[in-house]
Amino acid sequence: MKAFILGLIGAALMAVTAHSADMDEMWGESTVKLRAENAERGELFDEGNYAMFIHWGLYSQLANRVDGKTYYGIGEWIMDPKMAGIPVKDYKQLAGTFNPTDFDAKAIAQLAKDAGMKYIVITAKHHDGFAMYHSEACDFNIVDSTPWKTDPMKELSAACREAGLGFGFYYSHSQDWTFPGGRKGPEVDENGNPATFDDYFTKKCLPQVEELTTQYGPIELIWFDTPGGMEKHYVQQLVDIVRKNQPKALVSGRAGHDLGDYQTMGDMEVPHHNIEGMWESVDTTNDSWAYAWYDQRWKAPKEILHRLISCVGRGGTYMLNIGPTDTGAVPDRAARSLRDAGEWIRRYPQVVYGTDASPWQHAMPWGDVTVREDRMFLSVFDWPESGKLFLPGLKTKIESVRLLQDGKATPIKWDSEEGWKVLELPPAAPEHLVSVIEIDLADAPEVDPTFGLDPNTGTEILAEFANVEGAKIVKHRWMEKFGEWICVYPATKWKSGDKAVWEVDVLTPGDYDVRLTYTGEGRLVWGVDVVGGEHIQNQQNASHNYQEFPIGWLNFPAPGKYKVAVSCLEGNIETAMLKSIRLTPLDEYRGTPKRMASAASK
Known part of the structure; x- marks a missing residue:
């Protein structure tokens, strides 16, 4: 069922202008209340x-x-x-x-x-x-x-x-x-x-x-x-x-x-x-x-x-x-x-000041979300070339969607598909740094925080979001130079039969390219499963530091939620430290991941 911003263009623009003026007052002048003495x-x-x-x-x-x-x-x-x-x-x-x-x-x-x-x-x-x-x-x-x-x-x-x-x-x-x-x-x-x-x-x-x-x-x-x-x-x-x-x-x-x-x-x-x-x-x-x-x-x-x-x-x-x-x-x-x-x-002060955390509890493949009561601000760092921005798991009714630029708010359309909201965007990003989309909701946002596999670019999911069976999520912190800290939370201390499991939401069924980012000693064999479905495994040499390695292709036969499991099967598995999994939809015309095909065509 589709939802559109309806009404006469003139009336819509007047409403947007009035709303923009209200926001200028709310987020421009009112930020003065954050002066130290007040x-x-x-x-x-x-x-x-x-x-x-x-x-x-x-x-x-x-x-x-x-x-x-x-x-x-x-x-x-x-x-x-x-x-x-x-x-x-x-x-x-x-x-x-x-x-x-x-x-x-x-x-x-x-x-x-x-x-x-x-x-x-x-x-x-x-x-x-x-x-x-x-x-x-x-x-x-x-x-x-x-x-x-x-x-x-x-x-x-x-x-x-x-x-x-x-x-x-x-x-x-x-x-x-x-x-x-x-x-x-x-x-x-x-x-x-x-x-x-x-x-x-x-x-x-x-x-x-x-x-x-x-x-x-x-x-x-x-x-x-x-x-x-x-x-x-x-x-x-x-x-x-x-x-x-x-x-x-x-x-x-x-x-x-x-x-x-x-x-x-x-x-x-x-x-x-x-x-x-x-x-x-x-x-x-x-x-x-x-x-x-x-x-x-x-x-x-x-x-x-x-x-x-x-x-x-x-x-x-x-x-x-x-x-x-x-x-x-x-x-x-x-x-x-x-x-x-x-x-x-x-x-865009409304994105930063006086806002609350994203209801998804994690970043999106294209950017991030901040919230002010019943209003969400989508900060889009990676503008989708497809002209569609995918928002998984939003349960609250959308009242309106606007693309913000230069003090103006342009209404944009959206669609609902399989529990996802799909926003229809112009082909080019309106901002050089970060583009902002404002969504008015009927109430405070309620979402399903399950990671959606983005149909444009796919999704990288960190190990710290996994449910681990046997293995442990640890804090791994080191210095590149003295005092220059790097910190990740990998799944490690692997033993035979251990798993890291994520639930994912698939909108676009088909084959997905699977890549793991990990470190360890020597050559390691990793297995990746769609629980109840296909299994793949591959051997790759571990890096001295975290590096992304290709594992193979997995198939999701229909839209819906799946569980994906990763296990370290062979090699010095006790040294393996898994940082993340990346699942990228394959481009049906080139047979390569969409993000790679896009880069190759430029």
């Missing part, structure tokens, strides 16, 4: 969904180069023995030449605002122990130890208030590599006496957190980090100070001992499934948090938007880092990407 506790975090992180310190002056040698990895750890291993005395001498005269607090606040971010969190003290503000608790600080003799935190907090942004501090509360008693710090004081963690905590950590929460105006967030073996009573004292001095401020989950207000994912980790409660993903514009002279692998605007909308679509907040240079300037390429992504957000 926000309730946690509102900027929970509704703003996007923030700027800044890693800046003495380490920025080195930029990952020490004595002519470049150290590849995250710059703020350059002092650590795993990188350059700089002695405390030598590191402290860097302060004498730190003179960041290009630092412009108003320009940074404006960049965050242009990017669409709602608050800024900056490193007041990282693990190196250097205070990037004027601290009375320790003279190893930017005012007393450098020729610049300026407190940039005073300037940045004022600039954020002027711009209507929230402001917060990163503070490394356990590690301090230059103060006696801090974790990984000197074990004796300046007089040669043994130093304890309590010495560090009472002489430096506690008074510095008191300073930060009393001398810089309203604070949106205090971002503690790496609690390590820090005892609970220490963390509780810090949290109590924040609660007393800044009752509207949030405390990051990395405070430790479950005393924070929200959960923080691992560095650079964007989750694939919805997560309940308040949480954030922290990421960086390239590979290093602090400035590294060689690191030019910047995230393009589309990648920034993809990761941002992925976080919002999973129910969380995205905090994206910049690393100013030793002079205090923001790298131009990072700033350009942020502004370009921000320009898109300015035109």
Whole structure:
């Protein structure tokens, strides 16, 4: 049964124009309510969904180069023995030449605002122990130890208030590599006496957190980090100070001992499934948090938007880092990407701010979904060449569908087939970065979250969404470079007879190309079954890292739901780590997967 947007064209356009005006008022001007001075506790975090992180310190002056040698990895750890291993005395001498005269607090606040971010969190003290503000608790600080003799935190907090942004501090509360008693710090004081963690905590950590929460105006967030073996009573004292001095401020989950207000994912980790409660993903514009002279692998605007909308679509907040240079300037390429992504957000704020997670609980092959009450926003990153966009499992009645562009909303048609909604789109994407489709529903969306096999491109399904029988889903995390984390959740610990099983929804019956992404040792034999149907198996050599391997073709004889099972059959199966399965419909004219045939024809 087909559903169309009916009525006279003139009346429809008038209704769309009126609706667009309402949305401009609702999502344009009303976002001012997210100004810091008007926000309730946690509102900027929970509704703003996007923030700027800044890693800046003495380490920025080195930029990952020490004595002519470049150290590849995250710059703020350059002092650590795993990188350059700089002695405390030598590191402290860097302060004498730190003179960041290009630092412009108003320009940074404006960049965050242009990017669409709602608050800024900056490193007041990282693990190196250097205070990037004027601290009375320790003279190893930017005012007393450098020729610049300026407190940039005073300037940045004022600039954020002027711009209507929230402001917060990163503070490394356990590690301090230059103060006696801090974790990984000197074990004796300046007089040669043994130093304890309590010495560090009472002489430096506690008074510095008191300073930060009393001398810089309203604070949106205090971002503690790496609690390590820090005892609970220490963390509780810090949290109590924040609660007393800044009752509207949030405390990051990395405070430790479950005393924070929200959960923080691992560095650079964007989750694939919805997560309940308040949480954030922290990421960086390239590979290093602090400035590294060689690191030019910047995230393009589309990648920034993809990761941002992925976080919002999973129910969380995205905090994206910049690393100013030793002079205090923001790298131009990072700033350009942020502004370009921000320009898109300015035109489509309803996609990002004050929205809820996707009811599908995972991304779609073409993009992602965010929700505001009975309205859904489809962010289409990969525009379908077929002119049809497939939406599986939507149970709630559709009232209308509109394609948004340049402040206009164009009605589009849709059809219902086998429980899927099929949207009829123009042949070309209206937006260069991300196109947006708005769907009005009769009620809050209710969906069947089963993975649909997209008739255009097929669907990759991660192992973490499988029901496993015998095998285990584990967290596999590693560094490509020091501090550059990669995280996947594979199915592993295979034994004979173990399975990973997914339920899939098939709209287009026929043959599908099957590919597995995995790692392991030696040649592995994998078996793939349509439960109750066809079985295939194949041997491929394992990669040292995750790589996609072709297995063969499977047939789904009719539309409907099927279970697909994967087993590791032969070889060093105990080493096998399965990341995902990809099922792609075959192009009936070329006998190849549609996504491959499309690429070959260009």
